[in-house]
Amino acid sequence: MSVLVNKDTRLVVQGITGSAGSFHTSQCIEYGTNVVAGVTPGKGGQKFQDSVPVFDTVQDAVDKEGANVAAIYVPPPFAADSILEAIDSEIPLVIAITEGIPVKDMAEVKARLATSNTRLIGPNCPGIITPGECKIGIMPGYIHKPGKVGIVSRSGTLTYEAVWQITSAGHGQSTCIGIGGDPINGTSHLDAVKLFHEDPDTEAIILIGEIGGTAEEEAAEFIKDNVDKPCAAFIAGRTAPPGRRMGHAGAIVSGGKGTAEAKVEAMLDAGISVAETPSHIADALFKVWNP
Amino acid sequence: MNIHEYQAKQLFADAGVAVPFGTVAQNEQEFDQALSALPDGKPIVVKAQIHAGGRGKGTFKDGYQGGVHVVSDATVAKEKAKAMLGNVLVTKQTGEEGKEVSTVYFNEATDIEKEYYLAVLMDRATSQPVIIASTEGGVDIEEVAESAPEKILKVLIDPALGIRSYQARQIAFGLELSGDSFKQCVKLVTKLYNFFWSKDCSQVEVNPLVTTPAGDVLALDAKVNFDANALFRHPDVVELRDLTEEDPKEVEASKFDLNYIALDGNVACMVNGAGLAMATMDIIKHYGGSPANFLDVGGGANEEQVENAFRILVSDDTVKAILVNIFGGIMKCDVIATGIVNAARKLDMKVPLVVRLEGTNVAEGKQILADSGLALEPADSLAEAAEKIVKLAAEA
Numbered sequence: 001m002s003v004l005v006n007k008d009t010r011l012v013v014q015g016i017t018g019s020a021g022s023f024h025t026s027q028c029i030e031y032g033t034n035v036v037a038g039v040t041p042g043k044g045g046q047k048f049q050d051s052v053p054v055f056d057t058v059q060d061a062v063d064k065e066g067a068n069v070a071a072i073y074v075p076p077p078f079a080a081d082s083i084l085e086a087i088d089s090e091i092p093l094v095i096a097i098t099e100g101i102p103v104k105d106m107a108e109v110k111a112r113l114a115t116s117n118t119r120l121i122g123p124n125c126p127g128i129i130t131p132g133e134c135k136i137g138i139m140p141g142y143i144h145k146p147g148k149v150g151i152v153s154r155s156g157t158l159t160y161e162a163v164w165q166i167t168s169a170g171h172g173q174s175t176c177i178g179i180g181g182d183p184i185n186g187t188s189h190l191d192a193v194k195l196f197h198e199d200p201d202t203e204a205i206i207l208i209g210e211i212g213g214t215a216e217e218e219a220a221e222f223i224k225d226n227v228d229k230p231c232a233a234f235i236a237g238r239t240a241p242p243g244r245r246m247g248h249a250g251a252i253v254s255g256g257k258g259t260a261e262a263k264v265e266a267m268l269d270a271g272i273s274v275a276e277t278p279s280h281i282a283d284a285l286f287k288v289w290n291p
Numbered sequence: 292m293n294i295h296e297y298q299a300k301q302l303f304a305d306a307g308v309a310v311p312f313g314t315v316a317q318n319e320q321e322f323d324q325a326l327s328a329l330p331d332g333k334p335i336v337v338k339a340q341i342h343a344g345g346r347g348k349g350t351f352k353d354g355y356q357g358g359v360h361v362v363s364d365a366t367v368a369k370e371k372a373k374a375m376l377g378n379v380l381v382t383k384q385t386g387e388e389g390k391e392v393s394t395v396y397f398n399e400a401t402d403i404e405k406e407y408y409l410a411v412l413m414d415r416a417t418s419q420p421v422i423i424a425s426t427e428g429g430v431d432i433e434e435v436a437e438s439a440p441e442k443i444l445k446v447l448i449d450p451a452l453g454i455r456s457y458q459a460r461q462i463a464f465g466l467e468l469s470g471d472s473f474k475q476c477v478k479l480v481t482k483l484y485n486f487f488w489s490k491d492c493s494q495v496e497v498n499p500l501v502t503t504p505a506g507d508v509l510a511l512d513a514k515v516n517f518d519a520n521a522l523f524r525h526p527d528v529v530e531l532r533d534l535t536e537e538d539p540k541e542v543e544a545s546k547f548d549l550n551y552i553a554l555d556g557n558v559a560c561m562v563n564g565a566g567l568a569m570a571t572m573d574i575i576k577h578y579g580g581s582p583a584n585f586l587d588v589g590g591g592a593n594e595e596q597v598e599n600a601f602r603i604l605v606s607d608d609t610v611k612a613i614l615v616n617i618f619g620g621i622m623k624c625d626v627i628a629t630g631i632v633n634a635a636r637k638l639d640m641k642v643p644l645v646v647r648l649e650g651t652n653v654a655e656g657k658q659i660l661a662d663s664g665l666a667l668e669p670a671d672s673l674a675e676a677a678e679k680i681v682k683l684a685a686e687a
Contacts, residue, residue: 111418139620140650155566156564184415236566248565
C-alpha cells in the first residue's frame with residue numbers, strides 16, 4: 001500500500017551523530033522505521049542510542065547491514081559529497097533533507113545521478129513517509145494515517161496541512177513524498193505522479209506546487225494523457241511578487257515564467273480539481289473522489 | 292545576492308573578461324582623482340550605481356533626468372555626478388520609492404560598432420548551466436524571446452566537463468563574428484563561463500556586449516547575481532554586499548535567520564515553512580485582504596526568534612493586523628504560544644492579532660493563549676483565521 005518505502009526499508013542515516021540527524025533519527029525509530037545503520041566519518045565503531053551501529057563509510061553500512069535507503073542530514077557544505085557517496089555505494093534511494101546546498105553542487109550531483117541507478121528525493125525537503133510503516137524525515141508522524149491518498153509536494157508544512165485535512169476527514173495516505181523547494185532536485189512532481197499512477201493501492205493523488213519552474217505543468221500534462229485516478233492540486237504563491245525568492249530557493253517568478261496562474265491553468269486543463277485556498281485541499285479532492 | 296555594476300566589472304576584469312576602463316567616486320572630493328585616471332579628451336560615461344535596471348531611462352526624485360549620461364569632458368562629468376550623488380533614482384525596477392545613489396561610476400566611452408546580448412545562468416529544466424546569446428543586444432531580451440525566438444542562441448554546458456572550445460565557437464559563430472572579433476569573443480565567452488562557475492553565480496548578464504570599429508569585443512554592462520547558498524565559500528563576494536540597497540526590515544530579519552520579504556499590503560503574517568507562508572499570503576488575498584509581508588520563521592524557531600519576528604512586523608506602520616499561522620511539527624504549539632504571549636506583552640502590541648495553531652501539543656498551546664488575558668483571537672482553521680484577520684484589518 002505504498003511507493004518507495006515500507007516496512008522492509010533498511011535505512012542508513014548519514015550525519016546520524018549531528019544535532020538534526022540524531023534528533024530526527026530518534027523520532028523515526030520511535031515511529032517504527034527500520035534504521036539499520038548510521039554514518040559519520042571518524043566515528044565508525046560507535047553505537048547510536050546503544051543500538052544502531054555507526055560506520056565511517058556508506059559502503060560499510062551497505063556491506064555489513066544491507067542498507068537500501070539513505071537519509072542525509074549532513075550540513076550544506078558537505079551534503080553533495082554525502083549524496084555522491086551514497087550514489088557510489090549503489091544505494092537505490094537517497095533522501096536529502098539538508099536545506100541550503102549550493103545550486104552548483106546540485107548540478108554536479110544531478111549529472112552523476114543520470115548515469116546511476118539511484119533515485120534522489122530532495123534536497124531541502126521534509127522527506128517521505130508511508131504511514132504506519134516507515135517515516136524518513138522531519139514530518140510529525142502522528143498527523144498521518146494509513147490510507148489511499150498519495151501526496152507529492154515541494155513544501156513541508158503545507159503538506160502537513162493537506163495531510164491533516166485528509167486524516168481529519170477520516171481518510172489516510174498511501175505515501176507522502178516531499179520533493180523539496182530547491183531549483184535543482186532529484187525526484188520531480190512528474191516522477192512522483194508516475195509512481196502513484198502505477199501503485200495499485202494509491203486511489204487518489206494530491207499535488208502541492210508553488211511558483212517557479214515548470215515541474216507542475218509537466219506533471220499536469222502526464223495526468224491529462226495517462227492518469228484516471230482522481231487528482232487534486234494546490235499551487236502556492238499567487239500573491240508573490242515577481243523576481244523575489246519566496247523562502248525556497250526555487251520559488252521565484254522570473255521573466256514571466258513559473259507563475260501560479262500558468263500552473264493553475266495547466267492543472268485545470270488536465271481535469272485536476274484545484275483548491276482555491278490551502279484550507280480547502282481535502283475538499284478539492286473529495287469533489288472528484290468518493291472513498 | 293546582488294552587487295553593483297562597478298563591482299561586477301571589477302570582478303570581470305580580474306577574471307580576464309574585457310570591460311571598458313572605469314573609476315568610482317562616493318563623494319565630491321573623490322571626483323578629481325577618479326576622473327584624472329581616465330584618458331584625456333575622450334568622452335566619459337557617468338553612471339549612477341544602484342541595484343536596479345532601467346537606470347538610463349530613470350528619473351531622479353528632484354526631476355533630474357537619467358541615471359546614465361555620456362559627456363564630452365571631465366568638467367561636465369563632475370556636474371552630472373554631483374546631480375546624481377545623494378539623489379534618489381526611480382526606474383521601472385525600483386518601485387516608486389526609488390533608490391538613493393551613493394556611488395557614481397565613470398567609464399571611458401566606447402565606440403560601438405554593434406550591440407549583442409550574452410548571459411550565463413542555471414537552466415532549471417535541464418539542471419545545467421546555459422549560455423544565452425543574441426545578435427539583438429541592448430534591448431529587453433525577454434521581448435526578443437517573445438517576438439523573435441530564433442534570434443536567441445542557447446548552449447548547454449555539462450557541469451562535469453565545463454565549457455569546451457567548440458561551444459565558445461558556437462556562440463561566436465552564432466553572433467556572426469569573424470576575424471579578431473571572433474577570437475576575442477571565444478576568449479570572452481570562455482572566461483565569462485569560468486567566472487560564473489568558479490564564483491557560484493546564479494546569473495551573469497552582459498547587455499550589451501559590444502564590438503568596436505577596431506574589432507574589439509567588450510562587456511559594456513555587467514549584472515551579476517550570486518547563489519546565496521554558496522556564499523560560505525566566497526568571503527570576498529560577501530564583502531561586496533551593500534546593505535543600504537536592501538529593505539532594512541529584511542536586513543534585520545536576516546540577522547535572526549528569519550526569512551522576511553516586505554510587501555505593500557497591511558495584513559502582516561508570521562508562518563512556519565516557506566510553502567505555507569506563501570499559501571497564507573494567498574488566503575489573505577482570497578478573503579479580500581492584502582499581505583504586508585512574507586515571513587517564514589523556519590522549522591525550529593525558538594522564543595527569541597518569535598519575539599524578533601513580531602518586533603519587525605510591528606515596526607511597519609502600515610500593518611493593521613497580524614496573522615500567526617503555525618503548523619507545529621518539530622516546533623511544538625505550546626512553545627510557540629508561550630513565545631507569542633511573551634512577545635505581545637513585552638512589545639505592548641496594539642494591532643489586532645489572530646492566532647491559528649495546529650499540530651503537536653495544540654491543546655496546550657491554545658490553553659496558554661486563552662489564559663494569557665491578551666486580546667488575541669484564536670482560529671481553528673486557516674480559512675477562519677484569514678477571514679477574521681481581513682475583517683479586523685478593515686475595521687482598524
